[in-house]
Amino acid sequence: MGPLPRTLELFYDVLSPYSWLGFEVLCRYQHVWNVDLQLRPTLIAGIMKDSGSLSAMRFLTAVHLECPEMLEKVSRELWMRVWSRDEDISESQSILAAAEKAGMPAEQAQRFLEKIxxxxxxxxxxxxxxxxxxxGAFGLPVTVAHVDGQSHMLFGSDRMELLAHLLGEKWMGPVPPAPSARL
Structure with missing residues (x-):
């Protein structure tokens, strides 16, 4: 019998720049550590009671439900808009622009927007x-590691070294070397 599957759940909101840091690091490490990374769009307002990203997070939830293969790209583009380019992510046209820039066809993005x-x-x-x-979340990001039949909740994007330890893996900084460079 092989090892139990290792799953990481990342609860995030695109209004949290710290969620973005954790998101990028875990997206980079998911194949390095051979874990099942489950992206979980979460409304920080439900935890912190005030964020203004309801439409964006509902849009990401619709993407997650119907087109999960686009969730990583669309999430990243919403973060780029709000935290890198100081652009809006609350208006419908802004959300559609982010989805299209992420590679989602306009008609599909419009369909998801109508479902929010x-x-x-x-x-x-x-x-x-x-x-x-x-x-036990009290803010975002929250990563829940499911390892050896147990769940471990880690708060913050600065817990990756601890996460690596829980997984029995090596932490190689925020940008792991390419697979051929690790040999």
Missing amino acids: SSPKVKNQLKETTETACKY
């Missing part, structure tokens, strides 16, 4: 936020 008020999307975002709170 649907009960399915609202309930999923609420459920994900409640799950983060049940793990």
